[in-house]
Amino acid sequence: MKDRDVPLIHPGEILLEDWLIPLNISQYALAKAINVPPRRINEIVQGKRSITADTALRLAAFFGTDAQSWLNLQTHYDAQITEEKIAIALAEIKPFNQASIQTQHITQ
Template sequence: MFKNGMRPVHPGEVLREDYLKPLGMTANALAKALHVPASRVNDIVLERRGISPDTALRLTRYFGGEEADAVGWINMQATYDF
């Protein structure tokens, strides 16, 4: 059982549901905007790959956060992995 009774959420689910879908943006379009391989973003949103520090920084910069906000992506990944 998880500490709060809920399953941990993969960062890819958050990226897909809270960022890409509301913007009507594809994973491929985001990859192009982030200057990363499309496979990286596709694998993240399909929950087959975790968020790396590099990707966390790129996402934070792209979506308008402060660099310190990248820690949120990393913490979400760490919680999911744990």
């Protein structure tokens, strides 16, 4: 794992800290308002579950935001976590170089 200056924040923490707490909305009330099981919201807030397209659309409709913003938060988080997990494998990948590909093709 690489050291980071800023800790990686799960989208569920953003949902909790930037939306639910300031607007005084409980997890249960949000779940009921967007017609999902309360457990789904709880698991998202705890960082145990991802924000899916379905949930992103519901959050966007409720908060007056756009679904893509919620999905972007999740995608960024997932990419960072995965990058840390496969860092060694990524370091072994040589960037594309047209000349090296042509040379390999000729020698095979």
